[in-house]
Amino acid sequence: MRPEFATSLARAAAGRELEREDIIALLGAAPGADADALFRQADDVRARMAGEEVHLRGIIEFSNYCRRRCYYCGLRADNAKLHRYRLMPEDIIAAARQGAELGYGTVVLQSGEDPWYTAPILAGVIREIKKLGVAVTLCVGERPREEYARWREAGADRYLLKHETANEELYARLHPGMSWQERLQCLIWLKELGYQVGSGNIIGLPGQTLADLADDLLLLRQLDVEMAGLGPFIPHPDTPLGGEPAGSAELTYRVVAVARLVIPYAHLPATTALGTLAANGRQLALTRGANVIMPNITPTEYRPDYQIYPNKICVNEGPEDCRHCLEGMVRSLGRRLGRGPGHTLKQFMAATI
Numbered sequence: 001m002r003p004e005f006a007t008s009l010a011r012a013a014a015g016r017e018l019e020r021e022d023i024i025a026l027l028g029a030a031p032g033a034d035a036d037a038l039f040r041q042a043d044d045v046r047a048r049m050a051g052e053e054v055h056l057r058g059i060i061e062f063s064n065y066c067r068r069r070c071y072y073c074g075l076r077a078d079n080a081k082l083h084r085y086r087l088m089p090e091d092i093i094a095a096a097r098q099g100a101e102l103g104y105g106t107v108v109l110q111s112g113e114d115p116w117y118t119a120p121i122l123a124g125v126i127r128e129i130k131k132l133g134v135a136v137t138l139c140v141g142e143r144p145r146e147e148y149a150r151w152r153e154a155g156a157d158r159y160l161l162k163h164e165t166a167n168e169e170l171y172a173r174l175h176p177g178m179s180w181q182e183r184l185q186c187l188i189w190l191k192e193l194g195y196q197v198g199s200g201n202i203i204g205l206p207g208q209t210l211a212d213l214a215d216d217l218l219l220l221r222q223l224d225v226e227m228a229g230l231g232p233f234i235p236h237p238d239t240p241l242g243g244e245p246a247g248s249a250e251l252t253y254r255v256v257a258v259a260r261l262v263i264p265y266a267h268l269p270a271t272t273a274l275g276t277l278a279a280n281g282r283q284l285a286l287t288r289g290a291n292v293i294m295p296n297i298t299p300t301e302y303r304p305d306y307q308i309y310p311n312k313i314c315v316n317e318g319p320e321d322c323r324h325c326l327e328g329m330v331r332s333l334g335r336r337l338g339r340g341p342g343h344t345l346k347q348f349m350a351a352t353i
């Protein structure tokens, strides 16, 4: 083992708070013995903090219209090639009902930043879905505080807003017309309003360094997030970054594993982007720190058009197929499907310390 890596891993094993330098050393774990030791440590912490349950969050991608122009994303407003769609409120509610019937304890409503869905329209959708007895996560981007407040009053439990990168300069380059400070402000509002907040970042963005990724994890710790979405960059041909190389699956596993050590109580999904990049990506992530999967419950006809990146997996499967496939995946790993909404793990942490 490399000495700096061994020292940092020992600090993690002793439950000490990891410093920036530790995090950089762990993220740089060499393939083979070092990376394997990191993955074992992460799996051990996952078992203690999150248990053997894998929570399934059914995601409905209800609109691919977007007013933003993020350089990596296929939904960007400038992508004229994309066929755009919007689900009507009753169709979103029907998809959520199907998710609830499949036993998913959480429904995630995700879209591009689409002002068609005014605060009252989405509040109505949330109220109806809450009657199904599921937790509701919103992932619809930056909005005024009053709108977040209104959706919280309507019953929304959680909000996912990835900070995308903690490197402000890189953020500015990739998000024309947007501000890193404003995104952070949104995250602070969401916390103040009592949402369980998820954030996260993309791994392998052009120009991103291990130190940047360490800063991502430190920011997630500072924000005290309940969940972190950590997925690899996948180039989309109809975006300005279309010619850039994809992020690495190996680096993504290491980021997920180190995240489990830095924010041990957080829910960490084995992301669809990772499953797209590597055939066994989600399974491996589940054994290296992750404890959540987000199956797609968007009506099948719309799925190919929610193209944040190309070749997304499971696009042609029906909702029941996904449920069975994932149950098999979870069982084959010796784990079990989560029951109930799978809320925050923080109370659990308070109980174990």
Ligand code: SAH
Binding pocket: 072, 073, 074, 110, 111, 112, 113, 139, 140, 141, 142, 160, 161, 162, 164, 201, 202, 231, 232, 233, 234, 235, 236, 273, 308, 309
């Ligand atoms: N408009 C919403 C949802 C965005 S799509 C919002 O702003 O939160 C969900 C996530 O997809 C984004 O947060 C981003 O991290 C990820 N994403 C977009 N394009 C990607 C790409 N090409 N590769 C990997 N992840 C991407």
